[in-house]
Amino acid sequence: DTGVSQNPRHKITKRGQNVTFRCDPISEHNRLYWYRQTLGQGPEFLTYFQNEAQLEKSRLLSDRFSAERPKGSFSTLEIQRTEQGDSAMYLCASSPRGESYEQYFGPGTRLTVT
Amino acid sequence: ILNVEQSPQSLHVQEGDSTNFTCSFPSSNFYALHWYRWETAKSPEALFVMTLNGDEKKKGRISATLNTKEGYSYLYIKGSQPEDSATYLCAPRAGGTSYGKLTFGQGTILTVHP
Numbered sequence: 001d002t003g004v005s006q007n008p009r010h011k012i013t014k015r016g017q018n019v020t021f022r023c024d025p026i027s028e029h030n031r032l033y034w035y036r037q038t039l040g041q042g043p044e045f046l047t048y049f050q051n052e053a054q055l056e057k058s059r060l061l062s063d064r065f066s067a068e069r070p071k072g073s074f075s076t077l078e079i080q081r082t083e084q085g086d087s088a089m090y091l092c093a094s095s096p097r098g099e100s101y102e103q104y105f106g107p108g109t110r111l112t113v114t
Numbered sequence: 115i116l117n118v119e120q121s122p123q124s125l126h127v128q129e130g131d132s133t134n135f136t137c138s139f140p141s142s143n144f145y146a147l148h149w150y151r152w153e154t155a156k157s158p159e160a161l162f163v164m165t166l167n168g169d170e171k172k173k174g175r176i177s178a179t180l181n182t183k184e185g186y187s188y189l190y191i192k193g194s195q196p197e198d199s200a201t202y203l204c205a206p207r208a209g210g211t212s213y214g215k216l217t218f219g220q221g222t223i224l225t226v227h228p
Contacts, residue, residue, distance in 0.1 A: 003157065033215060042118070042203055042218030043158075056215065091158070095214065103148070103216065105158040 002026060004106035006092050012112045013082055020078045021109045025094030032075050033103060034067060036060065037089040046090075049075060082113045120204055120219035127194050128227050134190045135222040137204030141185035145209040148216060149178055149189055153200040161189075161202075194226040 005024045013019050025032050030051050035043035046065070048056040051072035061067075064082075069075040079086055089110050093103040119138040127133050139147070149161040162171045167182040175192045191198055201223050205216035 031214070035216075035218075040220065042120075042205070042220045043216075045215045045217070048215055102160055102163060103214070104160070105150075107155070107157045 004092055004094055004104050006090075006106040006109050008109060009107060010110045010112075012114065015082060015084060015113055017082055018078065018080045019082060019111065020076055021090055021111075023075045023077070023092030023094075023106060025074070025092070026096075026104055028096065029094035029104070030072065030097045031095045032069055033093045033095075034075070034077055035091040035093065037091060037108070038087075043089075043091055046077075079111075082111075084113045087111055087113045118204065118206060118217055118219040120202075120222050122222060123220065124223040124225070126225045126227065129194060129196060131194050131226075132190065132192045133194055133224065134188050135202055135224075137187045137189070137206075137219055139185050139187075139204075139206040139219075140208075141183060143209045144182045144185070144206065146207045147180055147182075147187050148205040148207065149187070150203040150205065151200045152203060152221070158203065191224075194224070196226045196228050199224055199226045 007022045032049040034046040037043040046058050046061050047067050049069040052069050064080045067077045089108045091108045093105045095103045121136050147164045150158040151161050152158040162178045164180040169180040171178050177190045180187045201221040203218050203221045205218045
């Protein structure tokens with residue numbers, strides 16, 4: 001399968017714990033996005049990488065959130081000291097270089113904070 | 115910040131019915147409009163990317179129209195089938211938006227009953 005992959009697919013954690021999610025974009029896609037979707041809402045933009053550079057962060061991304069994309073390939077999203085409000089679906093998308101309109105999404109990681 | 119509205123929020127139809135949904139967005143500074151279909155436990159799947167006023171696109175039984183002057187898009191499904199059951203998301207992209215981040219509506223949840 002050459003699509004966007006995300007791991008884990010589901011994560012249950014206790015409040016206060018740290019969690020890390022991984023996204024593997026489509027090979028050679030230089031643009032990578034993270035979105036978050038909560039119940040009843042559409043996905044909301046969190047952050048954007050072009051190659052290894054994080055070029056934009058939403059104000060939704062509090063200091064407890066950090067994202068990296070070392071070497072411009074896979075990306076990780078870490079949430080420290082999780083809160084119940086962090087429970088959501090975390091989606092990753094990638095798109096190729098150039099003036100492309102398409103964003104290809106992974107299946108998401110469902111986080112539940114108890 | 116784009117204000118994107120989708121209606122209805124949910125829709126139940128019988129197999130064979132035709133249906134349509136609406137996506138409303140600010141008409142100023144428009145760049146592109148994306149439609150996605152998101153089935154449970156799967157990745158959001160791109161249906162259409164539309165850029166020009168008056169655009170009409172079709173994929174099988176699904177079609178979409180775009181009016182950028184008044185800021186709306188319609189998605190039509192002809193002869194709905196149970197496998198069409200999904201959440202349909204629209205996401206406009208504004209001109210000058212950094213790197214193509216999408217602003218999603220809350221989605222229309224379609225359930226097609228056999």
